[in-house]
Amino acid sequence: MSVRYGFHLSIAGKKGVAGALEEALALGLTALQIFAKSPRGWRARSLSPGEVEAFRALKEMAGGMPAAIHASYLVNLGAEGELWEKSVMSLADDLGKAALLGVEYVVVHPGSGDPRRIKEGALRALRLAGAKGRPTLLLENTAGGGEKAGSRFEELAWLLQDTPLQACLDTCHAFAAGYDVKGDPRGVLSALDRAVGLDRVPVVHLNDSVGGLGSRVDHHAHLLKGQIGEGLKGVLLDPRLEGRVFILETPRSPEEDAWNLGVLRGWLEEAAP
Numbered sequence: 283m284s285v286r287y288g289f290h291l292s293i294a295g296k297k298g299v300a301g302a303l304e305e306a307l308a309l310g311l312t313a314l315q316i317f318a319k320s321p322r323g324w325r326a327r328s329l330s331p332g333e334v335e336a337f338r339a340l341k342e343m344a345g346g347m348p349a350a351i352h353a354s355y356l357v358n359l360g361a362e363g364e365l366w367e368k369s370v371m372s373l374a375d376d377l378g379k380a381a382l383l384g385v386e387y388v389v390v391h392p393g394s395g396d397p398r399r400i401k402e403g404a405l406r407a408l409r410l411a412g413a414k415g416r417p418t419l420l421l422e423n424t425a426g427g428g429e430k431a432g433s434r435f436e437e438l439a440w441l442l443q444d445t446p447l448q449a450c451l452d453t454c455h456a457f458a459a460g461y462d463v464k465g466d467p468r469g470v471l472s473a474l475d476r477a478v479g480l481d482r483v484p485v486v487h488l489n490d491s492v493g494g495l496g497s498r499v500d501h502h503a504h505l506l507k508g509q510i511g512e513g514l515k516g517v518l519l520d521p522r523l524e525g526r527v528f529i530l531e532t533p534r535s536p537e538e539d540a541w542n543l544g545v546l547r548g549w550l551e552e553a554a555p
């Protein structure tokens with residue numbers, strides 16, 4: 283099994299986005315995810331030319347390590363009026379930054395509201411960023427709490443239909459939405475394959491879940507420390523996900539990193555020929 287894996291890394295340091303890539307290399311990661319701005323604010327953060335250059339150079343040095351930008355949590359493509367406009371602008375800003383940095387993917391939660399607005403908003407952001415084709419905009423499945431769209435794979439499929447949009451699977455969200463990743467990871471992937479097509483799922487958020495099956499609680503746990511447990515190994519090692527990017531989105535400390543990397547690499551070694 284050849285997959286890429288990494289953490290969601292902070293860009294808070296002096297070197298910004300380049301610092302995140304440096305950290306990924308230091309940890310021996312083969313992929314990474316970042317926020318391009320504060321995830322809980324609207325204010326766009328500008329990238330300095332030096333930061334962009336350093337990021338691109340490091341990325342190339344790392345063999346083109348695949349990267350994703352996660353959109354702000356405030357973005358709601360299903361909103362109306364000013365909030366919708368701000369959401370589209372914020373997402374377009376992330377798409378523009380991804381293009382500048384050579385980042386392959388931008389991940390966004392669909393939001394809550396009329397699915398037609400969500401679809402229109404995602405496509406408008408792509409048009410505004412002038413970023414058709416590259417980077418790829420991924421809609422992430424959600425845990426479904428608070429009327430959030432995209433908790434059912436069929437809903438995601440409808441949003442993706444006849445668009446260049448693709449999907450990001452979050453295992454914690456799927457489990458919380460009622461998909462039994464613990465008992466039947468193969469079956470969950472088959473359901474996603476039937477609805478969306480696994481060829482349109484380049485990125486997986488490999489999170490365990492604090493909440494139980496169908497709990498609608500969107501709260502990530504470290505590998506083997508949540509309700510899904512070994513089920514995640516079934517997702518990681520499913521041959522249909524060969525070559526995909528797996529991102530862990532759990533709190534970080536040196537100890538927690540060592541734990542998660544130990545589990546992840548152990549699973550990958552088990553599958554090595």
Ligand SMILES: [Zn+2]
Nearest residue numbers: 352389391422
């Ligand atoms: Zn997310």
Ligand SMILES: [Zn+2]
Nearest residue numbers: 422452487531
């Ligand atoms: Zn996620």
